[in-house]
Amino acid sequence: MILPLLKGLSVTLRHFLKPKITIQYPEERKPLPPRARWLHKLQRHEDGLERCVACMLCAAACPTGAIYIVGDENTEDHRVSHGERYAAVWDLDLGRCMFCGICVEACPEEVIIMTDEYELATESREGLILHKDQLTAKPDEKPIWAWMGYYPQEPAQPSPLHLPLFKHKRYWEYLKTRGHLPLEATSSEQKNDGT
Amino acid sequence: MGTLILNGKEVEFEPGETLLQLAWRLGIDIPVFCYHPQLPVIAACRMCLVEVEHRGRTSLMPACGTAAQEGMKVSTDNKRVREARKDQLQFLLLHHPLECPVCDAGGDCDLQNITFRHGPTQPEFEFPKHEKERRSAGPFLELYPNRCIICYRCVSFYRQIEGGEDWGYEERGTEILVGPYRDTILQSEFSGNMIEVCPLGAITGRDYRFKIRPWEYTVRPSVSPHDSLGANLKVFLRLGTRYGRGHMVTGGYRGEDHQIFRCNIRYNPEINDPWIDDRSRFVHEFINAEDRVLYPRIFLDGTLQDTDWDTALHALKERLQAIVETYGPEAVGGIAGGIGTNEAALLFEHWLRHVIGTPHLDSRPPNGQMDRDPLVLGLGFSGSTAHQVDIDTADLVLAFNVQIKNAFPVLGPRLLRQKRYGLSFHLTPYADPEDRKYFRTHILYHPCHEEAVTLALALFIAQELGYSLDGASQIDPHQLMAQCRVDTRQLQTLARELLYAGQTLILFDDSQNPRVIQNLVLISVLTKAKVLVLRTAPNGQGFVDQGVHPCLTPGQVLTSFPGMNTDAMLDAAEKGRLKALILWNVDPLKEFPDRKRVEAALQNLDLLVVFEMFHTETASMAHFLFPVATPFEEAGTYTTTDGILQPVEALLHPPGLAKDAREAFLAVLRTYGIEIPDFTQWFQAQNPLYRSVYPPKETREVDRYPTYIPSVATLADKYTYPHVPYRPQLKLQKPSVPAISEEERHPAQWVLRRHLYWTRYGLRSPIVQELLPQHTLVFHPETAQAVGIPEGEGVVEAEGHEFPYRTDPDVPKGLVLLLWPPMKTEANRLYRGEPGVDVQWLTKILEGNP
Numbered sequence A: 001m002i003l004p005l006l007k008g009l010s011v012t013l014r015h016f017l018k019p020k021i022t023i024q025y026p027e028e029r030k031p032l033p034p035r036a037r038w039l040h041k042l043q044r045h046e047d048g049l050e051r052c053v054a055c056m057l058c059a060a061a062c063p064t065g066a067i068y069i070v071g072d073e074n075t076e077d078h079r080v081s082h083g084e085r086y087a088a089v090w091d092l093d094l095g096r097c098m099f100c101g102i103c104v105e106a107c108p109e110e111v112i113i114m115t116d117e118y119e120l121a122t123e124s125r126e127g128l129i130l131h132k133d134q135l136t137a138k139p140d141e142k143p144i145w146a147w148m149g150y151y152p153q154e155p156a157q158p159s160p161l162h163l164p165l166f167k168h169k170r171y172w173e174y175l176k177t178r179g180h181l182p183l184e185a186t187s188s189e190q191k192n193d194g195t
Numbered sequence B: 001m002g003t004l005i006l007n008g009k010e011v012e013f014e015p016g017e018t019l020l021q022l023a024w025r026l027g028i029d030i031p032v033f034c035y036h037p038q039l040p041v042i043a044a045c046r047m048c049l050v051e052v053e054h055r056g057r058t059s060l061m062p063a064c065g066t067a068a069q070e071g072m073k074v075s076t077d078n079k080r081v082r083e084a085r086k087d088q089l090q091f092l093l094l095h096h097p098l099e100c101p102v103c104d105a106g107g108d109c110d111l112q113n114i115t116f117r118h119g120p121t122q123p124e125f126e127f128p129k130h131e132k133e134r135r136s137a138g139p140f141l142e143l144y145p146n147r148c149i150i151c152y153r154c155v156s157f158y159r160q161i162e163g164g165e166d167w168g169y170e171e172r173g174t175e176i177l178v179g180p181y182r183d184t185i186l187q188s189e190f191s192g193n194m195i196e197v198c199p200l201g202a203i204t205g206r207d208y209r210f211k212i213r214p215w216e217y218t219v220r221p222s223v224s225p226h227d228s229l230g231a232n233l234k235v236f237l238r239l240g241t242r243y244g245r246g247h248m249v250t251g252g253y254r255g256e257d258h259q260i261f262r263c264n265i266r267y268n269p270e271i272n273d274p275w276i277d278d279r280s281r282f283v284h285e286f287i288n289a290e291d292r293v294l295y296p297r298i299f300l301d302g303t304l305q306d307t308d309w310d311t312a313l314h315a316l317k318e319r320l321q322a323i324v325e326t327y328g329p330e331a332v333g334g335i336a337g338g339i340g341t342n343e344a345a346l347l348f349e350h351w352l353r354h355v356i357g358t359p360h361l362d363s364r365p366p367n368g369q370m371d372r373d374p375l376v377l378g379l380g381f382s383g384s385t386a387h388q389v390d391i392d393t394a395d396l397v398l399a400f401n402v403q404i405k406n407a408f409p410v411l412g413p414r415l416l417r418q419k420r421y422g423l424s425f426h427l428t429p430y431a432d433p434e435d436r437k438y439f440r441t442h443i444l445y446h447p448c449h450e451e452a453v454t455l456a457l458a459l460f461i462a463q464e465l466g467y468s469l470d471g472a473s474q475i476d477p478h479q480l481m482a483q484c485r486v487d488t489r490q491l492q493t494l495a496r497e498l499l500y501a502g503q504t505l506i507l508f509d510d511s512q513n514p515r516v517i518q519n520l521v522l523i524s525v526l527t528k529a530k531v532l533v534l535r536t537a538p539n540g541q542g543f544v545d546q547g548v549h550p551c552l553t554p555g556q557v558l559t560s561f562p563g564m565n566t567d568a569m570l571d572a573a574e575k576g577r578l579k580a581l582i583l584w585n586v587d588p589l590k591e592f593p594d595r596k597r598v599e600a601a602l603q604n605l606d607l608l609v610v611f612e613m614f615h616t617e618t619a620s621m622a623h624f625l626f627p628v629a630t631p632f633e634e635a636g637t638y639t640t641t642d643g644i645l646q647p648v649e650a651l652l653h654p655p656g657l658a659k660d661a662r663e664a665f666l667a668v669l670r671t672y673g674i675e676i677p678d679f680t681q682w683f684q685a686q687n688p689l690y691r692s693v694y695p696p697k698e699t700r701e702v703d704r705y706p707t708y709i710p711s712v713a714t715l716a717d718k719y720t721y722p723h724v725p726y727r728p729q730l731k732l733q734k735p736s737v738p739a740i741s742e743e744e745r746h747p748a749q750w751v752l753r754r755h756l757y758w759t760r761y762g763l764r765s766p767i768v769q770e771l772l773p774q775h776t777l778v779f780h781p782e783t784a785q786a787v788g789i790p791e792g793e794g795v796v797e798a799e800g801h802e803f804p805y806r807t808d809p810d811v812p813k814g815l816v817l818l819l820w821p822p823m824k825t826e827a828n829r830l831y832r833g834e835p836g837v838d839v840q841w842l843t844k845i846l847e848g849n850p
């Protein structure tokens, strides 16, 4: 009668003494893997102008039709991006988005990256629709050049398409910001300094 | 008929066929850039090279410019041809910027498609590309000479179809530049077609630029709402509208962009061929005009208050019933602007004529007091005996005082084509430089003598035929001609040509004085000419056919209780005989002559009901104001001026509480307890003329992506009027000798000029603002001298208002061109519906310039 009770309690005791695996979530966060695909971020150029040229390829590629863009023309007084056109509206409907990351691949200007920002709940359906001002990086934020398709370690045979990006310094910087830069990579950072 | 060997197979060809046409007919793909089915062969791009073996020689030939010949051996897809295509594309792409993601054509670009199918995978040109600067051409076009592959299609279009002269190429070699010669606004009102004619993105349209991409839009067929010719359009909407991928699951946020991105050509050989005018193409932003009426408003306690339909309609019914009980149904009148669908028009007619019981309703512009429609008197019905296509085959076209470019632009290319081989005359008081290219001969007469000049012509023709016209035997045509200062010899030539030319066609618009129309109909009957009446209202013909006409009921049946026409109704209102007026899409204060009279008439009313899309000046006086949908938001049918019934569908939801006019009038009838369960059946029962063609076929082929190869669309549904045999004995009213007393001989005469964009839609579209005319009045510098105002530009004061004017030595002395309809200018303070200028400052010319 007492024996099974002790047996049960011994399990409790064992787990009580083990190091705990829960974390104090809102205060503490678990680092996410580097390829975590959460909220999109629209990047800027170094000079603070927006990168997006409103080509709408991301919207075309999106399987759920979650991206909605209206293009417009830059003028002398109102310059938003480098070229002629910019996105006047760039809306993302999180109710539709399934975080597949295809838009990131489609973008010819490397505007979109996906961040590890995953706390996306809102109180209303309208709140699920994020607008350009909510998605665009801060004007002084450093651009990050690559995100998808790369492992922290260089794969043995990188695809020729991706090679130029791999060489890029800022890619490694980006990985560092994520705290996932392996040792080998740190050394290769010096090697691949070229732009 | 002959045979040749095409890709190893023996095929037959039609005489005169080119290799390209033959191959396309057989479904064999040959890529082209410069060839366009509606343009002459240019053979500039060399994209269509095929290998031809003929008479012992084998060579690469452009298929578009090589006629099929007996015994040829043609190969469209062997190694040599493929290599040639690849090399040719390599050349075309030498200086071509690869900027498809930011290029407007990206996604529906022939260069992209053809390169994808036939082209090189890598550019081999290693040197910096030649750069040319972006240019603009007027408010509509933006040119990217970098992208141009010099196929000359646009040049060919502009010169051959439009007759324009200010577009072409400069320089040679890599420096070549295609575009307007000067950086001014293009002369042509067909310039927008070049966006579609260009096989790639070298010419882009400002309304559409950058806003959306080809894979985002939905294309729906529609009809131009701007004029009564009914050019066919493809309208580009965004996916996610009611035809798109559907509403977004999360709260329908993408539910609808209330926007039309662009309008392109829909091929219809009966109306617009493959070209549309810039007004039909670019003027579509009026649907988002700031002054749209959004809510029903009723005048309560001294103010206008927004309310809902039910409340407003019930209040309206009570007010109307009170008026009918006190003054009888004849105290109610209805004027429609001829803007709306046939369905709505029929319901409007039903409401007024059958539910309220008044015979007074009209949809034609006010143009004089004549009880009967002169067309009905002469032809037996109110409409045209000709179709637009008849212009193509006419040996002689007589246009009477019409404006082509500014009022009926779609007729332009047709008239130009006709002019190449036929005779064309324009009988007019003022040969507008913009319209000169459309006619061979302009016969001028002194303005305000329309009636005299047409009667003189009719008398000449009668003399020539040996008839004498009832009641006109005393009139000497020569004397008449002297009065209207027309060249007798020219008019006599015209009379003979009209009689002896094969197919003749008379063209005039319905804003003419009814007596003039009567004379023209008389001429047409005497000469067996066909008549093409151009309605000034966009659906003018449809409204007449639906019985919104004082003496015709639906289906053009003569009524035994004719009512008052627009003019008479205004008079009756002024005299207090008409107590209630129902207006629908018409703004008498800004569109009718003689503002004072209109003001007096409207103020005298007990009840003014307005169904309007915009907050017009008249709408602000209304006791009841109901919001109705604009074109593109309403479903139904439009009738062209020559009687072609065309369906339109509601592409967008009307904003606010605005309703499709048809729904609005159905709701009105519902307040009277009238339900129409089967609308189609009801329509057919009401309108015997349309019975066989209503409803018109709904499905028209519209391709997902625009293509320059016109797929011959289903021809428009047509109805024909009951055939009326031509007979020289006429039931017309007696031609009266037009009295031209000294008093009427004013020193100056009004000539009303329309402008392409000076319309209720154009004025509300931002894109055409810089094209709007700045001057209400235009006259000869000497006229200015005579009245003591400076030459050049300025403002004159008249009737307490200022009117900007311009002097122009091209305008004959004694004429004052007046921008019409007044719209923003209040020019109807000056023009009272009489031809003579009796404004004080201008009458001074009398002393200075006898």
Ligand code: SF4
Pocket: A051, A052, A053, A054, A055, A056, A057, A058, A059, A069, A087, A106, A107, A108, A109, A110, A111, A112
């Ligand atoms: S693909 Fe990139 S550049 Fe193009 S619209 Fe999307 S974010 Fe902008």
Ligand code: SF4
Pocket: B096, B097, B098, B099, B100, B101, B103, B104, B105, B106, B107, B109, B110, B111, B112, B147, B200, B201, B202
């Ligand atoms: S014209 Fe065609 S090929 Fe050239 S940049 Fe534009 S889309 Fe690309």
Ligand code: SF4
Pocket: B147, B148, B149, B150, B151, B152, B153, B154, B155, B178, B197, B198, B199, B200, B202, B203
């Ligand atoms: S602008 Fe377009 S249509 Fe004109 S020549 Fe150049 S490529 Fe051809």
Ligand code: FES
Pocket: B031, B032, B033, B034, B035, B042, B043, B044, B045, B046, B047, B048, B049, B062, B063, B064, B065
């Ligand atoms: S299509 Fe034949 S040469 Fe251009």
